[in-house]
Amino acid sequence: MNKLKELNLKGHLLTAISYLIPIVCGAGFLIAIGMGFGGESQEELVQGQFSLWDALATMGGTALGLLPVVIAAGISYSIAEKPGIAPGFVIGLTANVIGAGFIGGILGGFLSGYLALAVLKYLKVPKWAKGLMPTLIVPFVTSIIGGLIMVYIIGAPVAALTSLLTNFLENLGSSSLLVFGGVIGILSGVDYGGPINKTVFAFVLTLQAEGINGPITALQLVNTATPVGFGLAYFLAKLFRKNIYTPVEVETLKSAVPMGFVNIVEGVIPIVMNDIIRAVVATAIGGAAGGAVSMSLGADATVPFGGVLMLPTMSNPWAGVAGLLVNIIVTALVLALIKKHKSEEQILGTEDKGEEDEEDIELDDIKVT
Amino acid sequence: MKIVGVAACTVGIAHTYIAQEKLEGAAKKAGHEISMETQGTIGTENELSAEQIAEADIVILATDVKLNNRERFDGKRIIEVATDIAVKSPNKLVKKAEEVLAQKQ
Numbered sequence: 236m237n238k239l240k241e242l243n244l245k246g247h248l249l250t251a252i253s254y255l256i257p258i259v260c261g262a263g264f265l266i267a268i269g270m271g272f273g274g275e276s277q278e279e280l281v282q283g284q285f286s287l288w289d290a291l292a293t294m295g296g297t298a299l300g301l302l303p304v305v306i307a308a309g310i311s312y313s314i315a316e317k318p319g320i321a322p323g324f325v326i327g328l329t330a331n332v333i334g335a336g337f338i339g340g341i342l343g344g345f346l347s348g349y350l351a352l353a354v355l356k357y358l359k360v361p362k363w364a365k366g367l368m369p370t371l372i373v374p375f376v377t378s379i380i381g382g383l384i385m386v387y388i389i390g391a392p393v394a395a396l397t398s399l400l401t402n403f404l405e406n407l408g409s410s411s412l413l414v415f416g417g418v419i420g421i422l423s424g425v426d427y428g429g430p431i432n433k434t435v436f437a438f439v440l441t442l443q444a445e446g447i448n449g450p451i452t453a454l455q456l457v458n459t460a461t462p463v464g465f466g467l468a469y470f471l472a473k474l475f476r477k478n479i480y481t482p483v484e485v486e487t488l489k490s491a492v493p494m495g496f497v498n499i500v501e502g503v504i505p506i507v508m509n510d511i512i513r514a515v516v517a518t519a520i521g522g523a524a525g526g527a528v529s530m531s532l533g534a535d536a537t538v539p540f541g542g543v544l545m546l547p548t549m550s551n552p553w554a555g556v557a558g559l560l561v562n563i564i565v566t567a568l569v570l571a572l573i574k575k576h577k578s579e580e581q582i583l584g585t586e587d588k589g590e591e592d593e594e595d596i597e598l599d600d601i602k603v604t
Numbered sequence: 605m606k607i608v609g610v611a612a613c614t615v616g617i618a619h620t621y622i623a624q625e626k627l628e629g630a631a632k633k634a635g636h637e638i639s640m641e642t643q644g645t646i647g648t649e650n651e652l653s654a655e656q657i658a659e660a661d662i663v664i665l666a667t668d669v670k671l672n673n674r675e676r677f678d679g680k681r682i683i684e685v686a687t688d689i690a691v692k693s694p695n696k697l698v699k700k701a702e703e704v705l706a707q708k709q
Contacts, residue, residue: 249614250669256615257645313670429688430668433614501618508622508691593693596700602684603704 244345245430251309251344252433258298258305259440260498263540266295270537271547299539302440303331303340307347314348318355318369322347322377329382333390336397337441343385350377401445413527416453420526420562423454424461424518428501432458440539448535452545453526455498456534456558459542460525461518462488462495462503463559464566468517471571479574484509498542510574517569525562534558605705607631607638607698608652609664610671613687616645623666623690624650630694634702643672652676662701666690681705 266276274288276296285293307327311319326347330339354376360368407415422435432454439450466488472479480488484506491502507514532554536545543559546552609627613619624640631638639660641652654676657663663677665684683701690697 246669253614253616253645253669426688427618428615429619430614430686499617501615504618504622511692593696596685596689596693596696600685600689601700602682604682604684 245434247310247313247345247348248341248437249430249433250313251306251341252437254309255302255305256433258302259540262295262298263498263538264295264544265291266299267538267541267544267548269293269295271544295538300331302444303335303337303343304328305340306337306437307340307344310341310344311347311351314345315351315355318373318377319348319351321374322351322381325374325378326381326385329385330390330393333386333394334397335385335390335393336444337437338397339385339390339393341437342389342393343381346381346384346389347377350381397441397445401442401447404442404447404450409531412449412531415450416526416528416530417523418526419450419453419530420457420522420524421519423457423526424522425515427461427504427507427518428458428499432500443539448537449530449533451539452534452536452549452555453529453558455536455540455542455545456529456555457522457525457562458500459495459498459545460521460559460562461500461566462491464517464521464563465503465506465514465570466492466495467563467567468570468574471567472574475571477571477574477576479571479577480506481509481577496542497544498540513570513573513575516573517566520569521562521564521566524565525558528561529555529558532557605636605661605702606659607636607662607664607701608640608656608660609638610641610643610652610667611687611690612643612667612669612671614668616643619668619687619691620644623687623694626694627664627666627690627697630698633695634698636698643667648672662705664690664697664701 269288269292272288274286274292276292277285277289280290280293304324304327307330308320308323311323323344326343327340330336330343333339351373354373358372358376360372419435419439423432426432435454439454443451469480469485469488487502487505494502533551534554535549536555537548538545546555549555611620611623611627613623620642621644624642628638628640639652639656640650642649657676657680660680663680663682665671665682666687666689667684668687681704683704685697
């Protein structure tokens with residue numbers, strides 16, 4: 236177990252995802268706007284035969300198609316630093332052409348990174364060839380070994396596994412869809428864009444690459460609805476004559492809610508941190524409800540990001556609207572009900588939690604060197 | 605004691621900065637000097653100088669991802685945790701740093 240922990244597989248994956256997110260966001264917006272205005276993502280832009288919207292959709296679509304490559308290069312870089320980048324690209328592209336997709340990209344990234352490390356460590360070259368090491372030997376040797384492993388060993392089973400998973404999900408009955416959507420909703424909500432959310436994101440993005448759009452739609456609608464729900468809770472609580480936020484928190488909401496509409500959930504984190512259990516409970520219940528509604532009604536955005544901008548790309552936008560509304564209202568209602576009323580003193584005085592109230596730190600979570 | 609540290613989370617827009625803020629607050633409350641660098645999506649901010657690092661008694665790294673220029677801290681006492689630990693339990697983390705340092709001496 237300790238050995239496995241030292242490898243820090245999750246850390247490498249998260250590092251790669253941190254490079255991936257801005258591309259998903261930027262490209263997601265491009266394709267969402269393009270498709271929202273009737274454009275289509277095309278294989279090739281032939282002069283004179285496309286509109287501005289086609290161009291936007293194609294820019295976004297092409298960039299999103301490169302995600303397996305980005306994740307492979309990112310993981311490989313995280314493991315082997317700069318020498319990992321070049322073979323990461325080659326092996327990631329190989330994963331793409333062999334149909335191993337996003338899972339192939341992830342595996343390819345680890346393969347590439349550790350191979351590059353091994354080449355650097357074990358391949359001894361004479362002094363005159365030192366300069367060739369980073370420019371030729373590492374990228375060539377790593378790419379040829381890793382690429383061939385991808386083509387002949389990993390590629391086929393991963394492609395088969397992916398299509399198996401795809402088939403299974405396509406044939407889910409309505410009650411399973413309800414549960415699946417609910418689970419995605421809970422998982423994506425509970426850590427507000429943190430590691431759990433991003434791991435689920437990597438998984439559902441894989442599914443979208445296979446043409447299954449429901450899960451990622453559910454996830455992003457939950458991310459969209461959560462901050463908006465926090466905003467609505469303010470007004471709902473007023474109905475019960477409750478003040479659930481401090482003035483600082485209300486200020487935070489003024490930027491968190493607009494950010495929420497375009498799919499960025501992180502804005503509410505400062506509010507969550509002040510009252511973590513109640514906030515997570517409300518988010519999870521709302522997310523489960525919203526995710527379940529979204530998946531069982533078949534909300535199927537073809538883009539992986541965009542918040543309300545995802546709606547026009549759905550074959551049935553009302554399914555998405557319903558999912559969003561249910562999620563927003565449930566989250567807001569639960570928050571308004573369970574959050575404590577803030578008295579005047581509490582609002583004025585800055586609450587600072589002392590050490591006693593903090594969670595204990597597990598020895599396992601700390602690495603001292 | 606003098607603490608330097610780096611915070612970096614996956615998305616690099618929220619946890620990074622909350623971890624920085626919480627750790628700074630907790631360390632100051634306990635009477636320590638602290639300087640936290642952030643490596644967010646926007647890039648490195650509040651970059652630590654070589655001097656600050658050389659003078660520091662201990663390094664706290666609150667990170668979920670690979671850090672840039674980590675070799676700067678080679679040979680120092682380092683405590684490494686995930687960002688959410690710094691966010692949830694900053695005071696305890698600072699206390700832990702005190703303990704680690706005391707053990708050494």
